[in-house]
Amino acid sequence: MTRLTTGEVIAKSLSANGVDTVFGIPGAHMYDFNDALAREEGVRFIHTRHEQGAGYMAYGYAKSTGRVGAYTVVPGPGLLNSGAALCTAYGSNAPVICVTGNIMSHLIGQGRGQLHELPDHLATLRGLTKWAGRIDHPTEAGDKMAEAFCQMLSGRQRPVGIEAPWDVFGMSAEVPEPVATAPLAPPLPDPEAVRRAAELIRAAKRPLIMVGSGALGAGPQVGALARHLQAPVTAHRSGKGVLPEDDALSLLPPAAWRYWQECDLLIGIGSRLELQYFRWRWMPKGLKVLRLDIDPTEMVRLKPDCGLVADAAQGLDALNAALAGDAARPSREAELGQLRAEAEAALATVQPQEGYLRVIREVLPRDGFFVEEVSQVGFTARMCFPVYAPRQYVTCGYQDNLGFGFNTALGVKVGNPEKKVVSVSGDGGFMFGVQELATAKQFNIAVVAIVFNNGAYGNVRRDQQTSYGNRLLGADLENPDFVALARSFGVQGYRAESPGELRAVLADALALDAPVVIEVPVQRGSDASPWPFIHPAPLS
Template structure:
């Protein structure tokens, strides 16, 4: 971690002329200099000067939702769908706590989200006077869910703090940052020396000796497999070249989906990967925690692992790999391809994956209606459209069965798997990608977490289409209580509103689909409107997909 909390000010110098400006103006100017064009935020007393600076700034828009959780989720959706730094702003105390689940999710998903939080008067911080929104050790709290935390204590510090936050968000394993500023400091004036745009983090040089060793290991493989995660999203071409050179199937699950298109002959999903796992002799793990393979499927002495990861600590967390390549995924994968092409020593053969694809298709047949609903959505959604997964039965199935054709078009909440994250995340993805179609699925339970954000979609003309599968229950909870606790149901049944009337009340297009065929038709219509829409899909209890996700240990 590159965390900086309560560290002394030791800021780099700039040759720019100093200007007399407020801390708020210096902060906003620094954001714009670094390419930030949108702030997802809710105003409040502690941040009034900051918002006034946003108002006066050119080329900066503020999108305000109805709840602080959506500030964080919108920034997260924008970051996940673009790979660029995004910013949210909230008041201190309850405001930061309301958005903390989104920050935690950003930490788990390695997303560069900067949260700007207000504070009580600087002299009173942590004095327990009882100020509005006062909270003890706000930055200490944030340090548990963010890579970088810092306070702007004077106007001249603002450019350097923003610069350090951006550097931290992209260094090693990317992640979120939290910056706070006291309410009386925002309007304080001083001499500020602006800084140029952050030049980015220079990845470590490629270790050619390590690449040579990795190439030797991979060249000896008869049945290699490539496993990709979120850290491989910018290395699509290199990974595809490596796969085609070695004949290795490429396994992606959730964050890594789309690194190579689902319709590529070498693309495989989690169940097929599990089926192949016993015979894999070399696994190349690119930008992935590799948790499923190491902790669930198992590894034995006959399986060698090559890890490519920006995080220098990644290789030490589980079993020691045969080779660890620390740095940029595209650079290392490209170097590995080059080395293999030069050596021409690779002995692996392209595997025939069609029998496995047919096996999975047969497994999907009883997984209804999820499979047909996913087919309907994929048929209506353009190839480059963005699909936002949710913690719902259709969402779980989508992680295995929804075709994805390019990086950053399948957004899934990572290991936090937090219910209700989806709609706000989709709104942020739409705001950052105005020319793309965005579809967010949800269950009737999860959608009510952010149902008020239908107002945000209507106000800001964000044409996300929300597909709400309504079965009157928390499906996972109900299933577990049925199977493991003798049907002693508690906290599982739901009473939802009339979603059509809710949509109408918010000024959003409301549609209903009673079958997969109707869903495909209604979704195509809604996407063509380019207006916010909600499609209500009444449904019953759905079969579990978890036996294909939480498969038992098979090696080691």
């Protein structure tokens, strides 16, 4: 037993569970925790210029590394400012922990209008996370932190929150020294479900494998199943790179859509099947669905013909073993190569986005990270930007929240300091988090941020033109000179006005090992729409 304050227990629990970086902004409610964190060896603190930046950086760190991303903000407005990042972590299955405070314990619930008071702070935190708890005394701090890590890392990983009242952070008591918390073991694959899944696969002639973020740790098993079945593998965004997208059996979504026309079995692995059910919205006649997911609620939300509740790697090991004695299937590589070539030719019409993305892929090292944004180039990237390993393509998932990209990319780089990181944003989205250029400069976070400046919220403008009689409302933007703006922060700024210019500038920028902004001017309204490839019509 050791005498520790609540703040010290939280800090030591973070460290014991492998957290080496905490993002955040100090504040009065949190001072005793902030001080404990300052004294905790092996944990660095990166302070941001906005609470949303702290949350997004923790998200980028977690999503790109698979390790816990941690951040701390003051209660009330601090928590709410980071709310978009928390709901992004929830939607994208990222292990993020938010440590926040509350008003003085004896005033909670009285509605007296204390500093940063919310009507129900803990309920607000719970509404954005998988689990959230309040520490009311240092003697329960260790158990609450252990529960937070267990909830966050068990089953379907999602963010959690911990709060403590202002006066509780500095209270001390004799408590056990914090230790690492092990997640709960995943459910074992049910032998009967494995048998039924194998039967469904054997009956299929043209299966398609769809992978999501639940398959990030099962790349070899996915590859083994795909090769055994000669089945193509596709991913929308979160599962990109589970099978390298230059593999002969990998299809980017527009090519997979062509194969889908005659598919008879959809095998979803760690995926919500958003691409098929929400984007493609057309089902081949007689289609059967097999789902493998660690979250049993997925089998209720979208009921399959056969469901296997298990960790992706363990479930696929069992399934591959059940299929091991089956005869090899004929190669489909030539057929898939043709589909790939046809889709690439069609995607070449999405300009200028496709041309710029092709250059970025050629210059970015194979093991580099690409962070998309809700923008014309970001939407196009989901369709045509190949990724070669899990976690190298960082997305906001179904939240599709404008402005997450650059801030998230900073967290990606902090978690992967030896790798190159490129962020692509539109002018609108980049301005949501432009203040974090100061954070990038202060901590030398060497992200190359490419800002495509088309002077508009591009999707809004196109929809108002095509569906609302060209009545424009809040669509056009007046922007700063992004090169001059970057330089005002002490960050290198460049401009590239063509894919050829971007090739040279990006190569130089990546070699600097420093934060860089590259502005790419795009004539307002000139972007080709990527949406015919995201929501395609059935082929005739």
